[in-house]
Amino acid sequence: MRTTHVPVPPPASDTEGTMESHPAPGGHSVRTRSQHQRRKRIVQAAAALASRGGVEAMQMRTVAERAGVALGTLYRYFPSKMDLVVAVVGEEIDLLESSIERRPPGAATPSSRAVDVLMRATRGLMREPELADALIRSLIMAEVQTPFGDRMTGLLLRVSADGLSLEEASEEQTDLAGSLASVWVQELLEMLRGRRTYDQIQRRIETAAARLLADI
Amino acid sequence: MRTTHVPVPPPASDTEGTMESHPAPGGHSVRTRSQHQRRKRIVQAAAALASRGGVEAMQMRTVAERAGVALGTLYRYFPSKMDLVVAVVGEEIDLLESSIERRPPGAATPSSRAVDVLMRATRGLMREPELADALIRSLIMAEVQTPFGDRMTGLLLRVSADGLSLEEASEEQTDLAGSLASVWVQELLEMLRGRRTYDQIQRRIETAAARLLADI
């Protein structure tokens, strides 16, 4: 076994449990500033590499080198490559969320607001196809629980069901938003495989959203 | 680069293009009988190993050994581990299809017939969690186009829209069936991650199917 919940006491790894990403004022062993910086350097190096040649280019040795840390240290911060990818994705989602906040979808119906958000995310990802490919795939594969789906679902609920959060929503509402997120993820995958165009995705998402979020 | 459309002329690999799996009377360079048998032995060995310890246990060296072929030969038939997994999955879907044929879903509404099929598939996969895990994940990751989603979509159309095939269905019908298949795949993944129970999946699939296939 490998990627298993090891009880290591090292630098507080965010992106776990029920999420949280930023410098997050957790409550536990908040390490030194230099550690935060090291972590940041690592994630940046990883993202930079991934945005070039995808996951393949994001080799652990290379990341460590570019980030100026030893391989062992890299593994101390991120027990597996997947964990690193998850962290990179976290940043991307942060970006999307703040973008939504800055310019919230203004459409009239819940479903069109949801479509708006999803297509905005799609365009964002399309801008760096290599990175997108790397991230999406890796996340789907992740053994560990990734906040990806949940964050996306929460985002959808928020924009479609008038500011509802994941906790306040009814089970059915969560199910429906989650389903739409699923459809989106799969469409994204198909696009990365070269089997969908942007327009096709939009059509499918619109169709699905119209039905799933009809009376949400 | 690696898993790239290499122009190798070796044994006709099925599970490509628009699908086909069985001994299939394609039309191209059908190699000798011994090659079919070799191929079959490989896939069997792979499936056997995967149903034990998942993809991890399905190591290329081991597969080659058990199938009684050289490693090089294995790679000649299946250019990458993923391709091998795709082949194994093909067999599983065949099983599901013939099961459906033997005992077609009898429910009254299109959506409940679809739910019936999906949950039957779910149970089938749950029986061999290791294999299921290996297969689903690998398929999603596959660089190559896998017939998985399409076959599932076709199956759904067939049982829900009164025997419609992928070709005859309207674009919207295909979109809707495809979306339901997407939701199912994601739920399956969540289950494999230990985040869904059978009942939860059933509820979500029912909810999604009811809306997506309402008037199909």
Next chain:
DNA sequence: CCGCAAACTAGAACAGATTCTAAAAGCTGT
């Protein structure tokens, strides 16, 4: 300033997928 535990580093070691090579085996047409 001292000493200790945790964090870090350089680099070797290991594991499994994939590739490469040289030689043996299998077929095909003559």
Next chain:
DNA sequence: ACAGCTTTTAGAATCTGTTCTAGTTTGCGG
């Protein structure tokens, strides 16, 4: 039976994720 071709084979070699080791550096309580 033979030459010329492709397929197989055994095994070494390569590549990248991950682990391990030994030694160095850093942060901190005294």
